Amino acid sequence: MSRIPESFIQDLLTRTDIVDVIGARLDLKRAGKEYKARSPFTNEKSPSFFVSPTKQMYFCFSSGKTGNALGFLMEYDRLSFVEAVEELAKRAGVEVPREGSDHAPRLVLDGPLDALAAAERIYRGHLRTHPAAIEYLKKRGVSGDTAKLFGIGYAPEAWDTLARQFPQPEHALTAGLLKQKDDESGAARAGARIYDVFRHRIMFPIRDTRGRVIGFGGRTLGDDPAKYLNSPETPLFHKGRNLFGLYEAKQSTKAALPYLLVVEGYMDVVMLAQHGIHNAVATLGTATTREHLALLFKSTARAVFCFDGDRAGRSAASRALEQALPEVNEGRECRFMFLPEGHDPDTLVQEIGADAFRERIEAAITLTDFLIAELSKDLNLGTLDGRARMVGLARPHLQKLREGPLRTLLIDELARITRFSRGDFEAMLAGAATPERRPEPQAPTPARRQRAEQPGARPVKRALQLLMEKPDMALRVQHIDQLALVAQPGMPMLVAAIEFFQEHPHASSSLLYEQWRGTPQGDALQRISISDLERPDYSKTLNGLINAEQAEQEFADCLAELRMKALRARAEALAAQARMGAMSPAEMVEWEEITRQLSSRSLVE
16 A cells, blocks of 8 residues: 655645645634634634644644644544645645555646656656666666666756756756756847756756755766766755765664765765665765765764775865864764775675675774874874974864864874873964953843743753744754753653754744654644743734744753753763772863863853
8 A cells, every 4th residue: 555755745744834724714813923713623702723834833722732734634624644635735736646656746846846856757757768778777787676766867868858848947947957048148048948957867866855856966878078967056956065865875774874974976875775885975076065064963973984095085085074173073973984996885885795895884994093194194203393293284173173072082192192291282282372261251131031030940841842933943053962961851852853953954843743743742742832822921922022032042041051951960970980980081081071161151151
């Protein structure tokens, strides 16, 4: 029996405005930022039914019901879940796809995403009817199942394969699928010829973390000097912010990814997956960026960069190292793996097999070992000049590392190599730099005063309430690993919500509710949302008097308070170990760092 893909349901909720859905059935009245009406589920005479455009959820106080647009249709129209999905799909002008069905979904083109989805289907269809494209994939060792997994297709040689399919081409032009011939000045002319960007190429769909096609990579089958061609930069697609294969890697397991292997080519990712190594991703013809690293570390705690062993590969690894230094800490790890000359991951895994390839991944060198090797290159550390030179070379790299155990231990190791004491080494690193000034204590904000006046307020619950109001605040949350250590009810739920919104930066609260539907977290989320509306000051929120800046400040205060609790608990545990004489050198460094952070008034105040 076929089922509706989760990615389609999430996309459908993104397209849907709950106010339109409920407004077509109830007489909604504006109430500040929300809409209200009399409950459709009880016989009340005064309005207690609220609809939130921000959260894309409804709340009925008289009946206790709450949910998103799907939940409302199921309750009000008495539809099954599938019927409710079909009703919303009809409103959005899309056909509901089914996993396991032979019928591909047909989307009405009302945006660039629809044009890209349609192009993927068209390219996949042409692959089946072009022997040259099939023969190329067979020659490269790609099986039919693997091609299906990645949605690989073929763009025919004709200049108008897609152009003929889009009589209204504006969305396909925006998506980078079509081009319009310019006049001599370089400006597009009205009525000018429109033609396909990709021709006679094997096509690799590039997906975002929600599984939506946002661009393509094409490998030529002809003599085009551009062997690989990516989609141009568009509102949806940015080479420096996306990774090929990340969605497929995350779909390959329900567990957390132990690592992500960063390679350079589409075929590297495809062939590794065919050999059972599903956690590989590729940069899109560009060097590794900070945005790439942020994307990687949202999905795993370890990134392994795979490069050719030649000079160009070492140079690319050095550039990746520079980008990685500000992003790593004790909870994140980067490693570097170099391949034998003449091999890339595609050819090597076919030659030595998956097990041997995995052994090479496990043997990848650490970031600190690679950094020390790079710093030592061409230096004679047996001389005073060589060791002094190493200090100067290390300074800009160490300045990029965050304060913490990793930086402390690296300084210790560099001090040992250069034969300086730690104090002398740090003094030379500092050079003429002036000591960093501690910020002056700030007057308490209104949000802090309010929390101080309410000693019973629970920061976990309040943080969740605020996050559901403004999910984009999750993108600025750091130290999630420390927050996760807080032994307080609801903390795992708050951490999971933050991670969800970081992974889905454009998601509304409604999407999180749908993700947790029918789970204890989903039930708790309903209760929290209802209690938020029942707060005495919620009328102010309805009238827009509690602004975004106040919400962000209160959210930051809640997280700072929780992080402080985690640091104090860890410090107490380490102190207990010290009293027993059981503290290791690494734990001593950690204790010193935590003590320094706790002494800083800027963490909470």
